Amino acid sequence: MQRLITFALIFAFVSPCLCVDYNVIDFGAKGDGKTDDSQAFLRAWQSTCGAKEMATLVIPPNYQFLLTPLILKGPCQASNIHIQIKGKIVAPAKNKWISYYFSWILITNVNGLTVDGSEGSIHGLGDTWWSCKSCQRPSVITFNACNDLSVSYLNIVDSPRSHINVNGDDCIAISGNSSYVNVTGIACGPGHGISFTGTTNGARIKSFPNGPGYARAITFEQITLRKAGNPIIIDQFYYAPLTWGRVEVSGITFRDFSGTCAYDKAITLNCGAQGCFNITLDQINIVSSEGGKAVYCSGKNVHGIATSTNPTCSCLSS
Ligand SMILES: *[C@@H]1O[C@H](CO)[C@@H](O)[C@H](O)[C@H]1NC(C)=O
Ligand SMILES: *[C@@H]1O[C@H](CO)[C@@H](O)[C@H](O)[C@H]1NC(C)=O
Ligand SMILES: *[C@@H]1O[C@H](CO)[C@@H](O)[C@H](O)[C@H]1NC(C)=O
Numbered sequence: 001m002q003r004l005i006t007f008a009l010i011f012a013f014v015s016p017c018l019c020v021d022y023n024v025i026d027f028g029a030k031g032d033g034k035t036d037d038s039q040a041f042l043r044a045w046q047s048t049c050g051a052k053e054m055a056t057l058v059i060p061p062n063y064q065f066l067l068t069p070l071i072l073k074g075p076c077q078a079s080n081i082h083i084q085i086k087g088k089i090v091a092p093a094k095n096k097w098i099s100y101y102f103s104w105i106l107i108t109n110v111n112g113l114t115v116d117g118s119e120g121s122i123h124g125l126g127d128t129w130w131s132c133k134s135c136q137r138p139s140v141i142t143f144n145a146c147n148d149l150s151v152s153y154l155n156i157v158d159s160p161r162s163h164i165n166v167n168g169d170d171c172i173a174i175s176g177n178s179s180y181v182n183v184t185g186i187a188c189g190p191g192h193g194i195s196f197t198g199t200t201n202g203a204r205i206k207s208f209p210n211g212p213g214y215a216r217a218i219t220f221e222q223i224t225l226r227k228a229g230n231p232i233i234i235d236q237f238y239y240a241p242l243t244w245g246r247v248e249v250s251g252i253t254f255r256d257f258s259g260t261c262a263y264d265k266a267i268t269l270n271c272g273a274q275g276c277f278n279i280t281l282d283q284i285n286i287v288s289s290e291g292g293k294a295v296y297c298s299g300k301n302v303h304g305i306a307t308s309t310n311p312t313c314s315c316l317s318s
Helices: 002-014 038-049
Strands: 019-023 032-036 054-059 064-066 070-073 080-085 088-090 103-108 113-116 121-123 139-144 149-152 164-166 201-206 214-228 230-235 248-261 265-270 276-288 296-300 302-310
Touching: 019 038, 038 054, 038 070, 201 214, 201 248, 214 230, 230 248, 230 276, 265 276, 265 302, 296 302
Parallel strands: 019 054, 032 064, 054 080, 064 088, 070 103, 080 113, 088 121, 103 139, 113 149, 139 164, 201 230, 214 248, 230 265, 248 276, 265 296, 276 302
Antiparallel strands: none
């Protein structure tokens, strides 16, 4: 009896919660790369989502799971859900898609979600889509209305369109109504984008001239660029040559940038007549990708300071 109590105590100590793993294989997934495993994933999801406390959806290694467009829906009973991607997930080729979906994988209304893709990979078969210029192409994964979301080490290969949407072809696009977003440890390119190898843009804030709202307190830090088109850019005239930008842009910091740009203009700070305020450039060193060629900074209606910035930005006023 004594022993049993001790055991129970130890057990309670090492296992403070009801944490349950739901492995897609146990729900009928084949993982042979040919069978559509979507229904098995959905069954595993139902159990994970309906668990009492913490639950983990396990996508095990050494398998290849073919998934047709999939929606993992909440709200969930489980207060914390992990999705562990250790295997390979593949999309059907374009000619196998029956109808258009905005996103191949959609995760919606799930709170307290952690997605860890460190050992696995997600293959969008984008090469079957890219040549079709008139096609509406899907994104790989979209998170919609997920509070307290953490996504790390996702390895996404060949997305037909954008890789990850959290709201809305960029490496990372942070669209309207987003706040407290922390994006760390990104390497991407070529493409449109944020570490940027051969991307159209590096750190960019763009707003439509008639758009409402604000972009405030945004820091871009420790960014390395290789041959980026616009390494640093604020553009309040996206898509229209008007003089007035309504989105208020303030408190933007670009710090610790290094690398090369493809053209002469390394830094663009193009603000509407009402101005952008409290813009900080610090420890910036961007040179031309063509050795020795001069690069410059250009801007208008921009207020703030530049320290240790190469090229110098004399357009910034206090
Ligand atoms: C932001 O949220 C408001 C209110 O819900 C909505 O009307 C608006 O369309 C959203 N804007 C964007 C860019 O998502
Ligand atoms: C963003 O996340 C990284 C990695 O978790 C962390 O080191 C950093 O402090 C965070 N930044 C902010 C502003 O929270
Ligand atoms: C400038 O912006 C930073 C955030 O990027 C903020 O912490 C600071 O308070 C702002 N300063 C003023 C005077 O608004």
